Amino acid sequence: MIEQRYKVAEVAQMLRESKEHIYRGLHRGWFVGAYKIGGGRTxxxxxxxxxxxxxxxxxxR
Incomplete structure (x- = not known):
């Protein structure tokens, strides 16, 4: 079974957080297994x- 993957905006909406909060979490390693599509900053x-x-x-917890 293929696992569902979500965009930052979708996760922000699901968790009722800002996109900035999700990006911060991505850079701090809160979402293990997250990855970038393509290269570069954008x-x-x-x-x-x-x-x-x-x-x-x-x-x-």
Whole structure:
């Protein structure tokens, strides 16, 4: 089964956070398994569903 991957804006909406908060988390390693599509500074991120679930688990502790 292929795991769903989400864009930053989608994750921000799901978590009711700002896109800036999600970008900060990406750069700090909060979403393990997230990766960039393409190269360079303006490339898009993809965040696997499992990374979002793991993040939420850590936040609930």
């Amino acid at each position: 490339s898009d991120w993809r965040i696997p569903e499992s990374a979002i679930e793991a993040y939420l688990e850590r936040c609930q």
